Amino acid sequence: MAQxxxxxxxxxxxxxxxxxxxCLxxxxxxxxxxxxxxxxxAILLISPIGAIAWFVKGRPVPSVPLRARPVFVAPDDNPEFLKSLAAALDERDPDR
Known part of the structure; x- marks a missing residue:
């Protein structure tokens, strides 16, 4: 119990x-x-409720929303990559 x-x-x-x-x-x-x-x-005197409340209600909101962060696009789904690939193939073999 002591443990x-x-x-x-x-x-x-x-x-x-x-x-x-x-908080600091x-x-x-x-x-x-x-x-x-x-x-x-609140954090110091109402332990641990004050610390939990800080993380739930007091902590600043991130400046960049999670949904606005750039998303990785695989090369086969990236239209710019596919255009550059087609241009490189045309450059290598113009009779294609």
Whole structure:
């Protein structure tokens, strides 16, 4: 039983430290729902609920939405690659 308690305590300390570092590194103008100092007190005093709340409701939203990131296109699905391939083949063998 003591080992389970020690593991839970270690997980709690790790979660609080990660939340604190993340909160300290966040831009204050981008933090949601409360000011920076309120989040610091919540993370430190209401452990682990404050740290979990930070990640759910306080952490800044990424500037680039996940859907707007460039998507890898395989060469056989890329029209530009296929055009360049056709041009290279025509250049090699104009009688084709």
């Amino acid at each position: 389970v308690f020690a593991l839970l305590l270690l997980l709690d300390v790790a979660l609080v430290l990660i939340a604190l570092v993340d 590194r966040a831009d204050e103008s981008a933090i949601r729902t409360a000011p920076w100092t309120a989040w610091m007190f």
